[in-house]
Amino acid sequence: MKLTFLGATGTVTGSRFLLEFERQRESRRILVDCGLFQGLKALRLRNWERFPVDPAGIEAVLLTHAHIDHSGYLPRLAKEGFAGRIYCTAGTHDLAKILLPDSGWLQEEQARYANEQGFSRQKPALPLYTKADAERVLAQFSPVAFGQPIEVAGLRVTFRPAGHILGAATVTVEGPRGRIVFSGDLGRPHDPVMRPPAPIRAAEYVVVESTYGNRTHPVSDPEQELASHLRRVLGRGGVAVIPTFAVGRAQSLLHYIGRLRRA
Numbered sequence: 319m320k321l322t323f324l325g326a327t328g329t330v331t332g333s334r335f336l337l338e339f340e341r342q343r344e345s346r347r348i349l350v351d352c353g354l355f356q357g358l359k360a361l362r363l364r365n366w367e368r369f370p371v372d373p374a375g376i377e378a379v380l381l382t383h384a385h386i387d388h389s390g391y392l393p394r395l396a397k398e399g400f401a402g403r404i405y406c407t408a409g410t411h412d413l414a415k416i417l418l419p420d421s422g423w424l425q426e427e428q429a430r431y432a433n434e435q436g437f438s439r440q441k442p443a444l445p446l447y448t449k450a451d452a453e454r455v456l457a458q459f460s461p462v463a464f465g466q467p468i469e470v471a472g473l474r475v476t477f478r479p480a481g482h483i484l485g486a487a488t489v490t491v492e493g494p495r496g497r498i499v500f501s502g503d504l505g506r507p508h509d510p511v512m513r514p515p516a517p518i519r520a521a522e523y524v525v526v527e528s529t530y531g532n533r534t535h536p537v538s539d540p541e542q543e544l545a546s547h548l549r550r551v552l553g554r555g556g557v558a559v560i561p562t563f564a565v566g567r568a569q570s571l572l573h574y575i576g577r578l579r580r581a
Contacts, residue, residue, distance in 0.1 A: 481505020
């Protein structure tokens with residue numbers, strides 16, 4: 319089994335892991351996650367680069383969760399020739415049905431605005447993919463249950479809860495020569511909304527999220543910290559604006575606010 323990191327190396331977006339192996343003397347390829355590069359322009363431009371392998375030669379995609387930095391390149395991959403199945407949990411499928419068309423619409427809006435303002439080097443500016451492209455790729459999704467092993471390209475694949483957001487999973491891939499686990503993004507063990515990540519009992523190799531690997535979670539209670547800020551603002555008749563940038567963050571904030579209102 320050969321593992322190649324096609325993204326999320328040197329940056330925290332664009333998660334893409336290519337597994338190549340031989341089965342009955344035939345070369346096989348599957349992709350774990352298929353995310354967009356996000357952030358600075360230099361990163362976003364990487365989304366336009368030619369995919370390192372022929373998308374038509376990829377048999378399947380294993381999707382850990384629906385965040386765009388893990389799933390957002392799927393419509394483009396299909397547009398470039400990928401015709402296989404996309405395996406994920408039911409919760410991830412439900413979120414992808416919302417997030418991917420929305421991402422396509424944003425791509426179209428960004429292209430429209432660039433053409434309107436005339437600042438794009440492309441003449442005309444084009445979207446990476448469209449809302450229609452995103453809606454088409456949804457037909458390639460195959461939801462599976464947590465803890466239920468399935469066979470993908472001759473390998474045994476199991477999705478287990480990872481916390482983080484609805485449907486998020488670790489993905490265990492087992493072949494004749496060993497077992498590799500992809501963590502995706504992991505949630506905290508004590509989360510007010512999500513169940514804790516399921517333990518991984520054994521693996522020869524682990525590919526683990528390390529965005530915050532060199533940091534320690536603060537020991538302060540976020541509910542009490544939020545309450546102190548809200549009480550100060552609302553006490554003087556002000557308005558509290560709480561920006562949230564990603565699916566999952568908003569749910570936790572609303573949970574805390576709901577508890578404070580009931581208290």
